[in-house]
Amino acid sequence: MRFDGLEETNKPSAACNVSVHAECAGSMTITCWNTIMNSEKITTLTASFGHTPSGSTLFSVHAGIPLHNALEHLAANLANMAVLCDEACDADIRTTRAMNQIMGQLIDSSSGLLAAALEGLGQAAQG
Secondary structure, eight states, rough: OOTEEEESSSSSOTTTTTTEEEGTTTTEEEEHHHHHOOOOSSSSOOOEEEEHHHHHHHHEEEETTBBBHHHHHHHHHHHHHHHHHHHHTOOOHHHHHHHHHHHHHHHHHHHHHHHHHHHHHHHHHHO
């Protein structure tokens, strides 16, 4: 099983102490999630998002942002999208179109944050 740079293994990883227990039928357990989330050492890598029709990059997530900060911003984006989604149901067509554009921007930035966080976590796991 593979998770963007993290491979399932029967040996604990020194970087993030991930181990797979046979008695759990192959499920992966992370025994130090709090350590990972509170570590300033695990940071994002650069990830770009929001491209123009010609392919130029408009935005990017900077490398070096602590993982927990990136995930907090991702959670805020998701919460905002949920509110907009609820509001769009009752809005007129013009307002709904505007909300859809905003949700698209939130999705793009959330995808960038997630990619940067996963890349940083993968790098930390590899050593």
